[in-house]
Amino acid sequence: MDCCSSNTYLVYGLIAILSYIIYNYIKGWQTRPNLPPGPPPCPIFGNKILFKKDPLGYKRLTELSKQYGSVYRLYCGSTIIVFLNGYDAIHEAFVKQAAVFTDRPQLFAPLIGVSKGTGITYNSDHNWKTLRRFTLQALRDFGVGKKSLEEQIVEEVDVVADTLKTSNGEPIRVKPLLLSAATNIICSVMFGERFSYENSRFTELTGVLEEIFRLNAPFAKENFFPITRLFPSGRELIRRRSAAIEKVKRYLARTIKEHEETFDSSNIRDFIDLYHKVSMDESEPEIFTEANIYKVIVDLFLAGGETTGTSLDWSLLYMIRYPDVQRKCQAEIDKVVGTNRRVKLSDKGSLPFLEATLLEIQRIGNTLTFSLPHVAKTDATLQGYLIPKDSIVIANLYSAHIDEKYWDDPETFRPERFLDSDGKIQRKDAFVPFSTGPRFCIGEPLARMELFLFFTNLLQQFSFTPTDENDLPSLDGIQALTLTALPYHLVAKPR
Numbered sequence: 001m002d003c004c005s006s007n008t009y010l011v012y013g014l015i016a017i018l019s020y021i022i023y024n025y026i027k028g029w030q031t032r033p034n035l036p037p038g039p040p041p042c043p044i045f046g047n048k049i050l051f052k053k054d055p056l057g058y059k060r061l062t063e064l065s066k067q068y069g070s071v072y073r074l075y076c077g078s079t080i081i082v083f084l085n086g087y088d089a090i091h092e093a094f095v096k097q098a099a100v101f102t103d104r105p106q107l108f109a110p111l112i113g114v115s116k117g118t119g120i121t122y123n124s125d126h127n128w129k130t131l132r133r134f135t136l137q138a139l140r141d142f143g144v145g146k147k148s149l150e151e152q153i154v155e156e157v158d159v160v161a162d163t164l165k166t167s168n169g170e171p172i173r174v175k176p177l178l179l180s181a182a183t184n185i186i187c188s189v190m191f192g193e194r195f196s197y198e199n200s201r202f203t204e205l206t207g208v209l210e211e212i213f214r215l216n217a218p219f220a221k222e223n224f225f226p227i228t229r230l231f232p233s234g235r236e237l238i239r240r241r242s243a244a245i246e247k248v249k250r251y252l253a254r255t256i257k258e259h260e261e262t263f264d265s266s267n268i269r270d271f272i273d274l275y276h277k278v279s280m281d282e283s284e285p286e287i288f289t290e291a292n293i294y295k296v297i298v299d300l301f302l303a304g305g306e307t308t309g310t311s312l313d314w315s316l317l318y319m320i321r322y323p324d325v326q327r328k329c330q331a332e333i334d335k336v337v338g339t340n341r342r343v344k345l346s347d348k349g350s351l352p353f354l355e356a357t358l359l360e361i362q363r364i365g366n367t368l369t370f371s372l373p374h375v376a377k378t379d380a381t382l383q384g385y386l387i388p389k390d391s392i393v394i395a396n397l398y399s400a401h402i403d404e405k406y407w408d409d410p411e412t413f414r415p416e417r418f419l420d421s422d423g424k425i426q427r428k429d430a431f432v433p434f435s436t437g438p439r440f441c442i443g444e445p446l447a448r449m450e451l452f453l454f455f456t457n458l459l460q461q462f463s464f465t466p467t468d469e470n471d472l473p474s475l476d477g478i479q480a481l482t483l484t485a486l487p488y489h490l491v492a493k494p495r
């Protein structure tokens with residue numbers, strides 16, 4: 001046999017193998033009965049193209065529900081990804097069928113460099129439950145809802161207010177300031193100390209956390225196409241994420257060691273001390289390990305800094321776009337609190353219009369348009385469709401906030417929708433910025449406290465206006481790490 005004919009046989013052989021793979025692949029997705037509908041997937045790649053980076057991707061994914069209904073599926077390679085749209089579908093899966101839809105998938109990228117089964121965010125089962133319960137309790141012990149943390153947050157508000165004062169009426173971009181403030185509050189809870197925003201240890205920490213956040217990407221090709229982990233881009237992802245995780249571990253190791261050296265069980269100063277105490281007392285030492293303290297701290301920083309900072313950025317943007325609402329908020333503060341003291345958490349019940357405004361900003365701003373990925377633990381039926389075991393399930397939280405079954409005129413910014421006829425706050429089921437079910441955000445009480453104290457105290461001290469009345473900043477969100485406002489400047493005039 002000459003070399004030409006052997007090459008021809010090789011090509012025929014490869015074509016036959018490829019055809020077999022494609023045939024089985026298409027047969028696989030066509031013959032599974034009663035799967036949720038969705039656009040036809042391409043062989044091998046599925047609908048991966050629909051997950052490409054796109055600032056308006058959340059709108060595109062929401063549009064698909066008009067065509068395919070509230071529960072539809074896409075494929076990433078051969079993995080089924082189910083999107084839940086509208087409040088009813090989200091509630092049915094995450095609350096009514098929580099036993100099936102609470103776990104997290106073990107995605108490749110978010111787990112590079114960390115031990116399997118550690119932390120909260122990408123963990124499941126008993127370890128997750130124990131660490132989540134411990135962390136919720138710790139956040140409570142370190143003052144969520146109590147005075148001490150309130151004081152730490154107000155200290156951070158003061159730093160932001162001082163910087164705004166030094167802007168002397170010149171345009172200023174507030175987002176970097178708000179992100180630093182939100183991250184610093186987590187530093188206070190975790191390490192018992194805050195940093196100045198220029199401190200090199202603080203900038204080192206925020207830099208490396210941002211890198212890790214960016215490399216978590218739930219739809220990275222490496223999560224679904226294992227061969228791409230061998231490609232240069234896959235190897236670079238592994239190298240960069242491992243290096244960032246090592247860097248943050250080295251950073252935390254120093255702080256944890258300092259805590260251990262000065263530990264006093266009768267004076268628990270912060271989260272690290274509490275963890276150390278529990279790791280000595282606890283009946284489950286295999287859970288309260290060193291690997292877990294690193295991962296839990298990283299989880300809280302990643303989940304809590306960017307989200308809260310972005311929500312605060314939206315809140316000031318809405319105030320410059322809706323000056324009447326801003327004036328009404330300020331009038332309420334002036335009437336209830338005055339100008340001689342700061343706004344306190346205990347004023348919340350007396351400031352219903354302000355609270356309603358904050359709720360409406362969260363509804364319409366949608367800092368997190370989607371939940372993190374969940375996974376189906378077993379086969380299940382959802383709204384009449386089969387959701388096969390191991391399907392990834394994602395709640396489109398944005399779709400719940402524009403669900404016409406629950407919201408009149410959902411595209412309109414109208415804080416009054418959260419007030420009843422007596423002017424009191426009315427809760428809305430379909431309001432789910434922190435998701436719902438057993439995986440709902442554990443930082444919700446802390447985040448709500450921060451939003452309230454920043455928003456009210458800044459509005460008490462400043463009036464916010466656009467830099468140019470004829471060129472107002474856009475309210476369109478762009479999908480980045482969170483759904484963020486396009487970068488904008490504002491003018492902060494002391495009142």
Ligand code: HEM
Pocket residue numbers: 120121122132186299300301303304305307308311367368370371372373374433434435436438439440441442443444446447
């Ligand atoms: C306005 C600010 C925030 C928003 C909008 C927000 C929203 C969310 C959402 C939508 C989830 C996903 C839940 C799911 O997958 O179903 C989540 C998870 C989480 N959040 Fe938040 N969050 C905020 C602030 C915080 C803060 C301040 C912390 C902690 C200090 C935090 C810690 C977490 C953690 C650890 C998880 C994972 C929970 C788990 O897997 O059990 N978040 N958050």
